[in-house]
Amino acid sequence: MTIFALSTGPGISGIAIIRVSGVETKKVIKLLTNGTIPEPRIATLKKINKINSSELIDEGIILWFPGPESYTGEDMAEIHVHGSKAVIDALHASISKIENCRMAEPGEFTRLAFQNGKINLLKAESIADLISAETEIQRQQAIKIMSGKSADKFNELRGKLLKILSNVEAKIDFPDEDLPDDILKEIKKNSNYVLQNIEKILDDQKVGERIREGFKITILGPTNAGKSSLLNCLSNREAAIVSEIAGTTRDVIETHLNIDGYPVIVSDTAGIRESKSEIEKKGIKLSLNRADEADLKLIVVDAKNLVISDVLKGLLDQNAILVINKLDLLEEDIDPEIKKLNHVLISIKENLNIDQLILKIKKNLKNKFIKNDNILITRERHRQHLKQCLNHLKSFNEKNEVDDFDKAAEDLRLATRNLGMIVGKVDVEEILDSIFNDFCIGK
Template structure:
């Protein structure tokens, strides 16, 4: 089948791009323009007409990319037309009338590129991450992965394991032949080196996932201390309902923010107090769970009654900022115990010291997001396969030392398989759907 889709954003725009890929791509251009395809990769102005009536749809630029030298590896064409809904609809309707042409599924162009060997699985994922990036640090990370740093590292480790696997299998195939001592030493050395590399890669504080998914901040504290007001202020819009009635917030309310280029997911939670209301108690449990799972806690209290129960005290650790709201109503200095904590006095109502709080949040973010070229993991699936690879390598080492070479070889094969799963070197059909469904239709 030949697929087609709008590759630019929906809605009115100056230019819209319709992308076509497949064996009928050349026929699509012939029928729409009444002329042969233009020279490869050369922009050519053409009149584009309806197939059945020859009624002019628009005048636009045609680009032709013969396979395999195209994004998907198949014959491809792009039609650059004016970005009105009427033009796009008329053009797509005309293409749909051509035999063996259908609308592309989300991410199908990139899926074809992967299946035809134009890109590896990590690059496919990073293209999706680049498209969905909202902050500068997300864009930078996606570009790094897209340029192949992760893939080259994982392929390098896999090649090392394949090399020692060949030696182990030689020992199995020729049991009467003794392997040179140098090779035996090398098997152990390379296995240990790969283990060390994987341990180092895994010890990244999940920074890659944090960058991709967003740094999680939970606003927690007693009822009626201004948690929802703070969320609304940070968001510059009304995200949460603000009321003087205690216990108004019962569910977790999230908003996505860009703080100094860092992706942040801020959650407003139910006020923590002793309650007999079953629904409110569930909300409080959700609040405590969200605080536990967060990267940073903003523990908000009222300046008029800075009092902590045991639960709030437990939340005040190195990953917390004590936010004392309604500071304009503070009648006396803070006690020494409070001054020792990482705290900031604010007044959401009077917009007092909010920038100071944001500055503290930025400092926490910078400490969490210490990025370097060593960050290679951006998804939980990468981490899973590396952990499995490490377990298999540890098992291999034990069995190899015990000279149980048949079982040792199987562990080594599993280790190489898990590395291959990361870059898509082996069958990964079962995970392709979940990866490409997150793409837009024209990519």
């Protein structure tokens, strides 16, 4: 089946690109242009007509990519036309009339690229991440994964496991022959190397997932300190209701923001105070739960009433910034003990020192999470496969110590399979190739 779809964004634009992939691609081009197929990978201006008609749809560029040298690995074409809804609809309607042609499903072109061996699963995921990236740090992470750094590392570790597995399989196939000492030492060395590398990769504070999904920032503090105003200030919009009436915010209000290139999810919470209202108590409980889940806490207090409750003092740890609001109303210097805390003085009303607060937020996240560029895990799927691989590898090492090769081999197969599933590669033939290359079986 040949698929087609609009590959550029919907809506009016200067240019729209319709992508076609499959065995009927040549036929689609011929029928639309009433002419010959363009030279491969050369932009060619063509008149594009309705199927079985001389009625002109538009004049545009045709790019022809014969398989397998194409993005999907199949015959593929891109049709560049003017980006009006009428032109796109007319083109889609014409292509759909051609036998064995249908609209593509979401992600189907990239899925074909993966199935046809043009890209691995990590690169397919990074393409999706790049398309959805909203901040600079998200774009950078997607590009790094696309470059193949993660895939290279996982394939390297998998290659070492395949090497071990070929040795173990040989021992099972030839039980009367002892493995040489140097091979036994190599098995132990490689298994420990892979195990230690996976443990190091997993010990990453889930930075990759945080960058993809957004760092969690929770705004906390007493009532009327300016928490909702701070959310609105950071959002540059009225995301939360602001009122002089204490306890206006009862539920958690979330907004996704780009703070100086960092993706964050900022939560405005109910004011923390003693309350007899059951609804407000539930709101305060939600606030404290969000504080536990947060990557960074912004504890907002009023400069005129600078009393920090015991509950808030308990939240002022290394993952918190004390935000002293209403600086414009401050008549005397703040307490020296408070000055010792990680704090910033601001005035939301007068827009004072907001840039300093943003700088502190960014610095805190960078110091805590972005310590190096060696981020290999960007999805929970990767993490779960690595954890399973680690468990099977530990089990292999335990069984290998007592020379229980049959059971040890199964753990090793499962460990190898889980590593392979990260990049989308699971192929038992590789084990056989390794055996025949490294052992003279027929000797």
